[in-house]
Amino acid sequence: MFDKTVVLVGNPNTGKSTIFNTLTGRHQHTGNWSGKTVGNSIGKMEYKDVKYKVIDLPGIYSTNPISEDEKNAIEYLKNEKYDIVVIVLDATCLERNLILALEVSKICPNVVVCLNLIDEAEKKNIRINVEKLSEILKLPVIKTSARKGIGIEKLKEKIYENNSTCQNIDCSVEYIYKSCVKDSLNVFENRDRKIDRLLIGKIFAIPSMIVVFGVILWLTIVGTNYPSSFLSSIFSSVEVFLLEKFADSNFLIKGILIEGVFRTLSWVISVMLPPMAIFFPLFAILEDLGYLPRLAFNADKLFKKANAHSKMVLSMCMGFGCNAVGVVSTRIIESKKERLIAILTNNFVPCNGRFAGLIMLASIFVGGGILRSFKITISVILAIVSGVIITLFVSFIISKTILKGEQSSFILEMPPYRRPNLKNIVERSIRERILYVLGRAIVVAAPAGAIIWLMQNCYIGEISVINYVANFLDPFARLMGLDGYILTAFILGMPANEIVLPIVIMCYTQNTGLIEFDSIYQLGVLLKENGWSYITAICTMIFSLNHFPCSTALLTIKKETNSWKWTFLAFIIPTLVGILLCIFTNFILRLF
Amino acid sequence: MAKGKALADLKVGSSGKILEIKDFKNKLRLEELGFTPSTKIFVLHENIGKTVYAYGVKGTVIALRKDDVKNILVEEDKYV
Ligand SMILES: Nc1nc2c(ncn2[C@@H]2O[C@H](COP(=O)(O)OP(=O)(O)OP(=O)(O)O)[C@@H](O)[C@H]2O)c(=O)[nH]1
Ligand SMILES: [Mg+2]
Numbered sequence: 001m002f003d004k005t006v007v008l009v010g011n012p013n014t015g016k017s018t019i020f021n022t023l024t025g026r027h028q029h030t031g032n033w034s035g036k037t038v039g040n041s042i043g044k045m046e047y048k049d050v051k052y053k054v055i056d057l058p059g060i061y062s063t064n065p066i067s068e069d070e071k072n073a074i075e076y077l078k079n080e081k082y083d084i085v086v087i088v089l090d091a092t093c094l095e096r097n098l099i100l101a102l103e104v105s106k107i108c109p110n111v112v113v114c115l116n117l118i119d120e121a122e123k124k125n126i127r128i129n130v131e132k133l134s135e136i137l138k139l140p141v142i143k144t145s146a147r148k149g150i151g152i153e154k155l156k157e158k159i160y161e162n163n164s165t166c167q168n169i170d171c172s173v174e175y176i177y178k179s180c181v182k183d184s185l186n187v188f189e190n191r192d193r194k195i196d197r198l199l200i201g202k203i204f205a206i207p208s209m210i211v212v213f214g215v216i217l218w219l220t221i222v223g224t225n226y227p228s229s230f231l232s233s234i235f236s237s238v239e240v241f242l243l244e245k246f247a248d249s250n251f252l253i254k255g256i257l258i259e260g261v262f263r264t265l266s267w268v269i270s271v272m273l274p275p276m277a278i279f280f281p282l283f284a285i286l287e288d289l290g291y292l293p294r295l296a297f298n299a300d301k302l303f304k305k306a307n308a309h310s311k312m313v314l315s316m317c318m319g320f321g322c323n324a325v326g327v328v329s330t331r332i333i334e335s336k337k338e339r340l341i342a343i344l345t346n347n348f349v350p351c352n353g354r355f356a357g358l359i360m361l362a363s364i365f366v367g368g369g370i371l372r373s374f375k376i377t378i379s380v381i382l383a384i385v386s387g388v389i390i391t392l393f394v395s396f397i398i399s400k401t402i403l404k405g406e407q408s409s410f411i412l413e414m415p416p417y418r419r420p421n422l423k424n425i426v427e428r429s430i431r432e433r434i435l436y437v438l439g440r441a442i443v444v445a446a447p448a449g450a451i452i453w454l455m456q457n458c459y460i461g462e463i464s465v466i467n468y469v470a471n472f473l474d475p476f477a478r479l480m481g482l483d484g485y486i487l488t489a490f491i492l493g494m495p496a497n498e499i500v501l502p503i504v505i506m507c508y509t510q511n512t513g514l515i516e517f518d519s520i521y522q523l524g525v526l527l528k529e530n531g532w533s534y535i536t537a538i539c540t541m542i543f544s545l546n547h548f549p550c551s552t553a554l555l556t557i558k559k560e561t562n563s564w565k566w567t568f569l570a571f572i573i574p575t576l577v578g579i580l581l582c583i584f585t586n587f588i589l590r591l592f
Numbered sequence: 593m594a595k596g597k598a599l600a601d602l603k604v605g606s607s608g609k610i611l612e613i614k615d616f617k618n619k620l621r622l623e624e625l626g627f628t629p630s631t632k633i634f635v636l637h638e639n640i641g642k643t644v645y646a647y648g649v650k651g652t653v654i655a656l657r658k659d660d661v662k663n664i665l666v667e668e669d670k671y672v
Binding site for chain 1: 639650656
């Protein structure tokens with residue numbers, strides 16, 4: 001099927017995945033930090049008469065791996081068959097990058113050197129003599145700026161005509177660097193250092209962290225209102241229309257399809273989608289700026305105290321998007337023990353779907369006034385902070401009980417600040433949030449809607465199945481400050497967290513009848529009519545933050561750890577924490 | 593040769609030249625990251641709690657734990 005195989009290697013964060021995307025037209029994730037890609041991915045490229053298979057590998061510093069993602073890349077380099085290697089170098093720090101280039105060109109024939117990020121190098125006044133470099137390395141060298149697509153055609157051409165052999169270059173890296181590169185960098189006083197003094201300096205690090213997250217959350221909360229009301233008013237008028245039109249039809253259409261499937265879909269899309277679709281790109285901007293590794297830098301002391309690895313901050317950040325992705329990204333953590341801690345605790349970070357639920361609940365139950373959106377923001381920040389505290393606490397306990405061992409060291413590259421690639425972020429958000437959530441709504445929420453309807457309309461004796469289940473769970477749920485329906489929804493929502501709140505709403509609308517929903521306020525009325533107090537809201541938020549991972553995340557944990565034992569622990573630890581915290585909170589709050 | 597100072601003892605804002613890295617588990621990785629003898633090194637930032645420092649080496653910025661940089665010996669630059 002393919003004529004030739006091209007493999008992309010290089011230090012982390014040099015733009016391999018960006019180049020991969022421009023070569024193949026794929027949409028591999030890119031991000032401004034080391035360790036974004038942790039597994040191999042395959043794409044295809046056609047140039048002239050040749051069909052190429054292109055492989056994107058995780059970044060490596062050398063051919064001696066210390067973490068799982070590097071192992072992955074190096075095993076591929078050493079054991080698989082391929083025809084051409086493209087070494088991607090970061091032109092802004094060539095001296096370091098050359099170390100790997102020399103190592104790889106020793107073991108691999110047919111190497112093309114790709115000098116990426118040339119636009120940044122020029123901005124930093126780093127001048128590179130490409131002809132000379134090519135002469136010393138005895139390899140073709142191409143300048144590229146992958147983000148703008150500059151030099152990509154030339155790169156393809158060189159891949160096409162390539163036929164070099166293994167090169168054993170005797171020169172030292174220092175010599176090569178000195179003969180080819182002229183730079184005039186002021187290490188202490190450049191733009192990045194000035195920004196860093198604000199973002200990671202001792203005085204401003206914590207305030208700036210609060211401001212950064214505060215602004216993102218605030219924008220999400222304020223931005224959610226309008227599209228949410230707009231979507232739901234459309235959906236409810238469509239529902240009214242459909243119900244009139246099919247008033248006399250059988251239960252299959254009127255019941256399962258309209259009252260079950262359609263109604264659930266409309267709740268998922270109108271209530272859950274807007275916050276998900278707004279938060280996701282905002283967070284991607286932070287990632288592209290290069291802020292995430294700085295969070296790990298800031299938080300090192302806390303994580304060190306908790307016997308966890310501070311690179312866990314990065315997998316936690318990925319967990320904000322999706323916990324399954326967060327679990328996979330723990331591959332960058334070198335030690336097995338610390339990686340397991342990161343996997344077991346990843347679920348304490350709310351994924352996009354749960355996060356949207358937290359925002360909705362906070363918006364409903366936090367009081368009014370002009371400062372309302374600020375109060376909501378603060379309560380959501382508190383929820384996240386409590387998730388982090390629980391993560392640290394649980395990590396500490398795990399490291400003292402089931403995962404004893406030495407603490408490993410910490411090596412983390414701090415990327416330069418980069419301007420976010422807004423076009424890329426918008427495209428990715430549309431593809432991966434809006435289309436993805438719509439897709440999941442059809443795959444998961446639609447069947448869930450049908451099941452809920454059936455549970456509401458099939459009876460065991462006098463009571464419907466859903467009430468039967470909810471009544472059964474109710475005493476225990478009450479103890480936790482919830483009710484039977486909420487707990488049922490969490491269990492039924494196992495395949496996807498974004499359907500939990502819609503299921504709860506479905507259960508309540510069944511009892512009170514259809515509500516004319518066109519603002520978050522009415523959703524609050526519905527919940528309050530069904531017995532919700534602020535304690536219910538707080539306990540639901542707590543349980544949403546602390547309960548079993550969704551089925552996708554659990555399967556991923558099984559795959560990554562290759563063990564049922566760890567998968568089971570990843571299930572039971574957050575669930576127990578959630579149950580205990582809910583019971584405790586409920587008990588305390590009822591005293592007042 | 594001037595007697596080396598542990599990199600951990602350099603203050604933020606100072607710079608120096610690496611003399612040697614003592615044998616410890618991360619020696620190889622640090623060398624691969626460009627921490628090789630005679631390389632210029634800049635102490636750029638410290639975090640809250642002073643557990644990690646950000647160092648400028650060969651055009652990159654790398655954060656290391658204080659516990660690890662005890663093993664790196666440097667000759668500190670003197671400014672007149
Ligand atoms: N200015 C500029 N930025 C670039 C260029 N190429 C890539 N980037 C940015 O550099 C960052 C890293 O790019 P990636 O493609 O994710 O790097 P990678 O080598 O795949 O990184 P790992 O998967 O972590 O090894 C992203 O923020 C890109 O947008 C370029 O030519 N110019
Ligand atoms: Mg990548």
